[in-house]
Amino acid sequence: MGFLDIFYPKRCLVCGKPGAGSGSVGTIEYICLKCVDKVEFVGDDICTKCAKPECRCRKRNFYFDCAIAPFVYTGAISDSVVRLKEYSDFSTAQGFAHYMAVMLKKLVDTSEIDVIVPVPAHISRKSKKGYNQSEIIARYLSKLTGIPFDKKILKKIKPTMPQRNLNGEARRHNLTGSFAASEKAARGKNIILADDVITTGETLNCCAQELKRAGAGRIYCIAAVTTK
Ligand SMILES: [Zn+2]
Numbered sequence: 095m096g097f098l099d100i101f102y103p104k105r106c107l108v109c110g111k112p113g114a115g116s117g118s119v120g121t122i123e124y125i126c127l128k129c130v131d132k133v134e135f136v137g138d139d140i141c142t143k144c145a146k147p148e149c150r151c152r153k154r155n156f157y158f159d160c161a162i163a164p165f166v167y168t169g170a171i172s173d174s175v176v177r178l179k180e181y182s183d184f185s186t187a188q189g190f191a192h193y194m195a196v197m198l199k200k201l202v203d204t205s206e207i208d209v210i211v212p213v214p215a216h217i218s219r220k221s222k223k224g225y226n227q228s229e230i231i232a233r234y235l236s237k238l239t240g241i242p243f244d245k246k247i248l249k250k251i252k253p254t255m256p257q258r259n260l261n262g263e264a265r266r267h268n269l270t271g272s273f274a275a276s277e278k279a280a281r282g283k284n285i286i287l288a289d290d291v292i293t294t295g296e297t298l299n300c301c302a303q304e305l306k307r308a309g310a311g312r313i314y315c316i317a318a319v320t321t322k
């Protein structure tokens with residue numbers, strides 16, 4: 095047994111205090127009432143092509159079929175991402191996965207999804223940190239939705255520089271040839287691709303391109319947060 099089997103008691107995604115959720119007074123699931131105004135939810139007007147509250151993709155053709163995220167990347171929620179990413183606070187992943195599952199149910203016909211796949215990290219990075227935060231999120235999302243989890247479908251075979259330090263063409267170039275999908279595992283599957291943060295969508299696009307090359311069906315991307 096490991097962290098995979100653990101469901102944490104509900105804690106506020108922002109302040110980390112326990113007690114958020116059913117049965118306690120003054121709370122909304124994983125965000126307490128004191129913090130709820132600090133958080134910006136992505137509303138129903140979301141562009142489901144690029145996951146932005148106001149479309150930034152101008153109907154660009156991505157390899158994925160859909161991209162969504164429940165939170166806007168603002169100060170309060172970006173701290174929660176850091177707690178998950180850098181400080182092994184996996185209860186945060188459980189909170190994020192809750193809101194992701196709610197959004198998925200609302201916007202996607204999940205009955206046609208075969209598998210949830212995390213955006214993979216390169217082995218060198220994973221062994222340094224001990225885990226891949228996208229995998230933790232994807233595992234909770236799988237538990238909450240009942241859709242099987244599979245990380246063997248897609249692997250990162252080449253280490254890359256952090257995308258945030260690059261722009262445009264350099265982002266694409268950085269990722270080229272860095273992912274490899276298993277044709278045997280991917281063929282014909284409708285896949286949810288899970289990540290922590292969507293910025294330009296370039297990483298997800300590169301993963302989706304490789305999965306489609308391997309014969310995957312529809313690809314639905316979901317992240318915990320999206321930049322505006
Ligand atoms: Zn709070």
Ligand SMILES: [Zn+2]
Binds near residue numbers: 142150152153
């Ligand atoms: Zn858009």
